[in-house]
Amino acid sequence: MSKNTHSFQAEVAQLLHLVTHSLYSNKEIFLRELISNASDACDKLRFEALDNAALYEDAPNLEVRVAFDKKARTLSITDNGIGLSQQEAIDHLGTIAKSGTREFMSRLSGDQKADAQLIGQFGVGFYSGFIVADRIVVESRRAGLPADQGVRWSSTGTGDFEVETITREKRGTSVILHLREDAEEFLNGWKLKQVISKYSDHISLPILMEKEEWKEGEDDKGGEMVATGEWEPVNKASALWTRAKKDVTEEQYVEFYKSISHDYEAPLAWSHNRVEGSTEYTQLLYIPAKAPMDLWNRDHKGGLKLYVKRVFIMDEAEALLPSYLRFVKGVIDSADLPLNVSRELLQESRDVKAIREGSTKRVLSMLEDLAKKATAAAPAAAPETPAADGVTDVVDKKEAEPAASDADAAKASEDAGKYAKFYAEFGSVLKEGLGEDFANRDRIAKLLxxxxxxxxxxxxxxxxxxxxxxxxxxxxxxxxxxxxxxxxxxxxxxxxxxxxxxxxxxxxxxxxxxxxxxxxxxxxxxxxxxxxxxxxxxxxxxxxxxxxxxxxxxxxxxxxxxxxxxxxxxxxxxxxxxxxxxxxxxxxxxxxxxxxxxxxxxxxxxxxxxxxxxxxxxxxxxxxxxxxxxxxxxxxxxxxxxxxxxxxxxxxxxxxxxxxxxxxxxxx
The missing domain is CATH 3.40.50.11260 (Rossmann fold)
Incomplete structure (x- = not known):
């Protein structure tokens, strides 16, 4: 076996220093990030297998497994997705591959909260594993490669990492975290299930853990939970956007947003709808609270995640929204598009044009609702002004109503400030719509x-x-x-x-x-x-x-x-x-x-x-x-x-x- 040592890209080294010095205030987030990465790897396999079914090898059922070993003090997240070749492990785990790296580094301020948001926005969640681990080992084999071309990547999160060739029979990736002493809480099955339920319940793949049962100690002294060897799902394994709105809590909507956007701040608003008619699709659209640092970068990619009948097709599908709404995050799941649709075909599809128009109107409606709340919360002494839809808002006579509770007043104040917050972050981008979207120009003008x-x-x-x-x-x-x-x-x-x-x-x-x-x-x-x-x-x-x-x-x-x-x-x-x-x-x-x-x-x-x-x-x-x-x-x-x-x-x-x-x- 050949083993080589490589140095981290300078930006990664600085990032790891921040992470290992407790950058994240909430340790649990690392598990969400690693499970999200595992789910993405399975989605990518499903997509590539549309043209090459042999990539499934002998394991067509995609899944994520979470396991822990108290004696070895390790926690493992394993998927049977697309996997990594040796070069991909070097490239993806040793560098920040996303565009805007230089700007990312220039924005690091030493303010832990602000820097944590940056890391989320630049999609480098893998490194969050070092919040709880003093060593991470990644073992992987890319689908389609022979068993003797597996790779083991390992690092202590300092200046370099090691890569060696291994034999791995199963395709996919295992991320093995060697936990620090202050992270022993994650060597507990009940704790892990609680975190998975909180952050990753929406993942459409089954997340499996070994069943445990209580085993009494010798002479009836003490006892412990032991694994039975039987695996069971610990999430609902149904895509959140496929559920009825009444079955999804506000917290679940927020956590889903964070998982797809790698943002650490809750969104300002969202809209979840099933559209039926000549074109059928489900849309779950979010308006972020904060602009990504590379919003004005020429290489910045905007767009939504595209699924066809719950099968992941592509990230950042720009054709689903106009450029001036590139800040919107979310998912479109179409019932009509072919599974082998490409970016080129998206530009020409009538169904995509209908989805684009419908999604644009939905986003503008969300912004109009935010603007109305801001108008309604304006001081009563101010003159009446037309709201975002051109209809004059009339403030209800407060003396005819019972006094609002402190909680209601706080919620109203928060809602009133949302549009100002949105406009400060994205107002300049929205203005581009005046020149790009003639059909909605009047609606955009009212939002300025x-x-x-x-x-x-x-x-x-x-x-x-x-x-x-x-x-x-x-x-x-x-x-x-x-x-x-x-x-x-x-x-x-x-x-x-x-x-x-x-x-x-x-x-x-x-x-x-x-x-x-x-x-x-x-x-x-x-x-x-x-x-x-x-x-x-x-x-x-x-x-x-x-x-x-x-x-x-x-x-x-x-x-x-x-x-x-x-x-x-x-x-x-x-x-x-x-x-x-x-x-x-x-x-x-x-x-x-x-x-x-x-x-x-x-x-x-x-x-x-x-x-x-x-x-x-x-x-x-x-x-x-x-x-x-x-x-x-x-x-x-x-x-x-x-x-x-x-x-x-x-x-x-x-x-x-x-x-x-x-x-x-x-x-x-």
């Missing part, structure tokens, strides 16, 4: 929340805004910026603040792109305050309009000189109607690309058209008036005006050194 000039928190819906619009206001105004501070302090808001007109503040990188697909809401156009000329319509009286026209006419000679001086930087120069305190600002034409979006595209390495903005100047500002009097420094002042306007909106001058030189020259 923004900060505004009346609220720094992203709690303002488009319906809220519209309900507060001033008499005579004809548009929903918004501004996009890199940060909330930049948006709040933008000079382009000055006339809106003066007139008390609310403006939505949008600071997500996706906003500029997403809003190009949402031109109106409920019949009211959306208008960027940084595009085109400001036309406040009925909110601007005739006296103001006349004064603006006269100022533009009187300032015409200076405008012509500014245009000539800035011809390489600005498309046009005009007198502003939007500034009150600032000397100048930059805007783009009504349907042009914003300077912010152009910058973002360039930063992402994409081609972007050269955007020449329009410079608007405040003819009443002292710095602008100085242009008329200071011929000697006209060009310098003109360029300073432009560069300052560029800085105010988050950009940088093309030649920062020249800008500094001009400012210094004027200062001295």
């Amino acid at each position: 929340r923004f900060a505004s000039t009346t609220s720094d928190a992203a709690t303002v819906s488009l319906a809220d805004y519209k309900a507060r619009m001033k008499d005579g206001q004809e548009a929903i105004y918004y501004i996009t910026a890199d940060t909330l501070a930049a948006a709040k302090n933008s000079p382009q808001l000055e006339v809106f603040k003066k007139k008390g007109i609310e403006v939505l503040l949008m600071t997500d990188r996706v906003d500029e792109w997403a809003l190009s697909y949402l031109t109106e809401f409920d019949g009211t156009p959306l208008q960027s305050v940084a595009k085109g000329a400001v036309d406040l319509g009925k909110l601007q009286d005739e006296t103001e309009k006349k004064a603006a026209e006269e100022a533009a006419e009187a300032f015409k000679p200076v405008l012509e000189k500014l245009k000539a001086s800035l011809k390489d930087k600005a498309e046009d120069v005009r007198v502003t109607t939007r500034l009150v305190d600032s000397p100048a600002c930059l805007v783009v034409q009504e349907h042009g690309m914003s300077t912010q979006l152009a910058r973002m595209l360039k930063q992402a390495g994409q081609k972007a058209p050269e955007v020449k903005p329009v410079l608007e100047v405040n003819a009443e500002h002292p710095l602008v008036k100085k242009l008329e009097r200071d011929e000697a420094h006209f060009d310098d002042l003109a360029n300073i005006l432009f560069d300052q306007a560029l800085l105010a909106e988050g950009g940088l001058p093309e030649d920062p050194a020249a800008y500094v030189r001009r400012v210094n020259a004027l200062l001295v």
Whole structure:
């Protein structure tokens, strides 16, 4: 037999250090993780055997066995699934194979609770075995390989691991944990059955343990439980999603979510339904409470687990939900798809299209329910606002009801905060749906929340805004910026603040792109305050309009000189109607690309058209008036005006050194 020693990938070594220093607050979780891995291995065998039935060898019945040996202080989890080859053992047990490894490591903070959630999100549950074990041995043989090509992997969870070739008659994998002294509670059959029932009851395979019976000690002194050699199932062995909703507890739904998502936080909401009609399927969909760390990674895979008639087909089936809902976890079990369906066939299947549409609507309904609860819990003094479905919520008269208990009040408060929690984690992703899902665009628009000039928190819906619009206001105004501070302090808001007109503040990188697909809401156009000329319509009286026209006419000679001086930087120069305190600002034409979006595209390495903005100047500002009097420094002042306007909106001058030189020259 050949034995070789290998070093762990650096990330795994750091992970193992965290685990062995009691990273997990709940030791029991290791058993859930290892049984879940065993179940996955059986699912993979079932899938590969669709094309090669010989992989079943002489054991067609798939199962997981849990056994313990008090004298040897070992706990074993054995499956007869797909198994591992020697190279697979080295690759899968010595590295974090999932994408986003670098980001995973950068997020480790030393905060045990936060780091435990990271480990769950990155799917490295095997290493949780070191919570209770000071040594782990894995013996395995891949289905289809000869008996003499088995592999034994062993490690003490420090810097390296050993791999050797063994003879193993049965396919599948045994994970043997050599338990530490503080983990002796898991050498107890009753304790193990309790943990399996709590965390793994939903596993669709039988989880078997040896029956035990009481054996009296000699001379009737003491006694102990001993194994009978007969194996019995200790779980219900029925997939949770196949059960009636009334037969599944809230705790079971939560534990099932944790097992399929490797998340350690309960989901915000879930929906369990059997859909019948031209396409029959069962859906169990979850909305997580926390975004995975690789949500924005280009290699990130989203999607649901796909089963066909309870047979596992694939993980992360992207075709079952649109990309903007890639954060949703869950299971789809179809009664109509063929067992040999591939990812390519999924893209073309009519049944899959129906499942995708139905699942999308179900997720949006869950989000609407969360949003309604948040609206219903708003303070009674707040004005009535349309709920997520466009129907105005009416708060029940509390004096007609008995006072709510403390528990009820706490539950209502928790429910009210769920949508805000969801939106903070996934709001940016949801906005992608404006451009990706035309059929549901109106529903998505009602779910969006923004900060505004009346609220720094992203709690303002488009319906809220519209309900507060001033008499005579004809548009929903918004501004996009890199940060909330930049948006709040933008000079382009000055006339809106003066007139008390609310403006939505949008600071997500996706906003500029997403809003190009949402031109109106409920019949009211959306208008960027940084595009085109400001036309406040009925909110601007005739006296103001006349004064603006006269100022533009009187300032015409200076405008012509500014245009000539800035011809390489600005498309046009005009007198502003939007500034009150600032000397100048930059805007783009009504349907042009914003300077912010152009910058973002360039930063992402994409081609972007050269955007020449329009410079608007405040003819009443002292710095602008100085242009008329200071011929000697006209060009310098003109360029300073432009560069300052560029800085105010988050950009940088093309030649920062020249800008500094001009400012210094004027200062001295």
